[in-house]
Amino acid sequence: MSSIKSRLAIWIISVLSVVMGLTGFLSYEAARDAEERDYLLLKQGLQERLALSLPHGVWQLDDQFIRLTLDAELKSAAVVGLMVEGDAGLFFGRMRSADGRITSLAKAAPPAHDETLLLPILYQQRNNLGQITVYLSRDKITTRLAHELTRQIVQVLLINLLLFIILIAGLKRYVFSPLHELQQALYGAARLEAEADLQLPKSRFSEYAELVGGVNLIIHKISRELGLRRDAERTAIAEKERAEVAYRQLLDTQNTLVETEKLASLGSLVAGVAHEINTPVGITLTAASHLALITGQVGQQFQSGQIKKSELERYLDDARESTALILSNTERAANLIQSFKQVAVDQTSEARRQFDIAHYIGEIITSLRPKLRHSKVVIDVDCPPELQMDSYPGALSQVLTNLLMNALLHGYDDGAEGSIQIRVDAMAEQKIRLSVTDDGKGIPPENLKRIFEPFFTTRRGNGGSGLGLHIVFNIVFKRLGGTIRVDSTVGEGTSFILVLPCTAPETAN
Numbered sequence: 001m002s003s004i005k006s007r008l009a010i011w012i013i014s015v016l017s018v019v020m021g022l023t024g025f026l027s028y029e030a031a032r033d034a035e036e037r038d039y040l041l042l043k044q045g046l047q048e049r050l051a052l053s054l055p056h057g058v059w060q061l062d063d064q065f066i067r068l069t070l071d072a073e074l075k076s077a078a079v080v081g082l083m084v085e086g087d088a089g090l091f092f093g094r095m096r097s098a099d100g101r102i103t104s105l106a107k108a109a110p111p112a113h114d115e116t117l118l119l120p121i122l123y124q125q126r127n128n129l130g131q132i133t134v135y136l137s138r139d140k141i142t143t144r145l146a147h148e149l150t151r152q153i154v155q156v157l158l159i160n161l162l163l164f165i166i167l168i169a170g171l172k173r174y175v176f177s178p179l180h181e182l183q184q185a186l187y188g189a190a191r192l193e194a195e196a197d198l199q200l201p202k203s204r205f206s207e208y209a210e211l212v213g214g215v216n217l218i219i220h221k222i223s224r225e226l227g228l229r230r231d232a233e234r235t236a237i238a239e240k241e242r243a244e245v246a247y248r249q250l251l252d253t254q255n256t257l258v259e260t261e262k263l264a265s266l267g268s269l270v271a272g273v274a275h276e277i278n279t280p281v282g283i284t285l286t287a288a289s290h291l292a293l294i295t296g297q298v299g300q301q302f303q304s305g306q307i308k309k310s311e312l313e314r315y316l317d318d319a320r321e322s323t324a325l326i327l328s329n330t331e332r333a334a335n336l337i338q339s340f341k342q343v344a345v346d347q348t349s350e351a352r353r354q355f356d357i358a359h360y361i362g363e364i365i366t367s368l369r370p371k372l373r374h375s376k377v378v379i380d381v382d383c384p385p386e387l388q389m390d391s392y393p394g395a396l397s398q399v400l401t402n403l404l405m406n407a408l409l410h411g412y413d414d415g416a417e418g419s420i421q422i423r424v425d426a427m428a429e430q431k432i433r434l435s436v437t438d439d440g441k442g443i444p445p446e447n448l449k450r451i452f453e454p455f456f457t458t459r460r461g462n463g464g465s466g467l468g469l470h471i472v473f474n475i476v477f478k479r480l481g482g483t484i485r486v487d488s489t490v491g492e493g494t495s496f497i498l499v500l501p502c503t504a505p506e507t508a509n
Contacts, residue, residue: 012167016160024152031148035141042078043136047119049073050132055123058086058130070094074102077140081111086121086130095135114138182215280329287325294318352504354390357424357432358383364397368404375408376417377438383424387432391504395479402468403436403496410458411440411494430502431482437495443488451486472496481505 050073057065070082074096081095083105093105105111113135121129298315301307361381365372372379389396404420412418418439425433443451450456452473476484482500 008171009164009168013160013164016163017156020156020159024156028145028149028152032145035145039078039138039141042076043117046073046076046079046134047117050119050134051122054084054132055121055129058084058090058121059123059127061090063092066092067094071102073134078136078138079134080113080137081105081135083107083110083133083135084121084130085133090130111135112137284326284329287322287329291319291322291326351394352390352392354388355393356385357387357389357396358385360393360396361400361422361424364400368401371405371408375412376415377408377412378419379404379422380419381422383422384426387424387426387502389432389500389502391500391502392479395475396500399472399475399480399498400436402472406468407436407438407440407494411438411442413441416440427499432500432502434498434500435495437493439493442490442492443486443494444490448486448488452484476500479504 050069053069054066056062057069066084070084070092071094073079073082074094079096081093083091083093085091091107093107094102095105095111096102110133115136115138117134117136119132119134121132123129294315298307298312301311358381361383365379365381400422407420420436420438423435423437427433447456447458452469454467454470456470473484476482476498480500481504482498484496484498486494486496488494
């Protein structure tokens with residue numbers, strides 16, 4: 001980031017360079033104009049002198065006079081050679097060599113020059129005696145102008161440097177140093193603690209004194225506000241800690257309620273299965289008692305030798321009937337116990353294993369039969385056979401149980417008829433689509449978006465805890481590694497659609 005000091009230095013150098021450069025340029029132009037004027041005056045004076053003095057010498061054919069006249073003119077730095085040509089083969093030339101000596105000039109070898117003057121030689125303004133050629137050079141003028149330009153450049157640079165040093169020194173003393181002191185004081189103010197009192201030092205310059213006074217007022221205000229903010233932060237931290245404690249307590253309570261809900265569901269299942277088993281066991285006990293009674297009677301008749309063929313045949317018929325009742329009811333009880341045992345073990349152990357989903361759904365429906373007995377709602381299962389899953393059957397059992405019980409509790413009034421369809425379809429990427437669809441009352445739109453929230457229920461006092469679908473949502477996402485969504489139309493029914501992997505993810509919690 002560029003500083004004001006560097007920017008100001010660049011600006012000062014630029015302005016000084018422009019001003020001094022312009023001054024030097026004007027001075028150089030004045031010197032060049034003066035040289036040009038001197039050069040023109042030189043040519044004019046040269047013409048006048050030659051026109052006045054040279055015709056007499058040529059008329060008299062005075063070689064010495066001509067030579068002295070030409071040599072006198074060669075003393076001018078701009079004149080490098082003169083050549084006189086006249087009648088009757090008159091020729092006389094003089095030139096200044098590079099080392100400054102004056103020598104004769106050959107007609108075929110004129111000196112290096114920039115300009116040539118051809119002047120007639122008129123005697124008494126009427127007799128043309130010939131002409132004089134003057135060779136002029138601007139080298140000396142160019143050299144003097146170059147020296148002048150160099151002098152101007154050096155002068156501009158030296159003056160720029162001097163003015164720059166003076167201005168920077170002044171700015172540093174009267175601007176940057178006070179600003180640096182103010183900056184250090186402000187840094188100290190930035191490290192203020194609450195309720196600390198810091199005053200910036202007063203400046204000897206009136207402009208900075210007013211600025212320091214204003215900053216001191218700001219520091220005092222910031223210090224006071226900082227103290228209030230620290231108090232507010234301490235209060236906020238304390239409130240946050242209390243909120244975190246309350247949140248942890250709420251989570252513990254929620255987890256306890258979830259476990260209570262699971263145990264209550266399992267307890268209800270145990271009571272229902274026990275009641276269901278009581279019927280076949282009672283029939284078996286009655287049939288066995290009847291068989292024991294008639295067997296004792298036949299035994300007595302057989303020992304006394306009074307048994308008849310018809311009585312023996314009647315006994316055999318009763319025995320076969322009783323045996324058939326005993327076998328069918330004990331098999332029924334065994335099936336109920338097996339289904340309950342598998343579902344109960346899965347729900348309590350939460351172990352992972354491979355299972356046939358069609359067979360397992362049948363076991364779940366069998367274990368729920370006591371709860372479904374008094375309902376007029378029919379459950380229909382449509383699942384392809386031998387569809388294997390490597391997942392958590394206990395979690396799946398709890399999901400399916402909660403969805404069925406939720407449909408019975410909320411979807412139908414007491415004694416209402418209806419049907420619930422459980423449909424399983426195989427999908428690509430080793431996934432299944434499991435849907436539980438009822439034709440009940442449906443869910444209002446305002447409740448649909450809150451359906452998976454914990455403790456949300458529309459039947460708080462009629463058996464609803466508000467945890468059933470929340471448990472379903474957590475199990476599907478966290479345990480089974482799948483997704484769940486719900487579609488519902490009031491008056492037509494509700495459908496829960498689950499997409500589950502056939503192999504549950506290893507990282508699922």
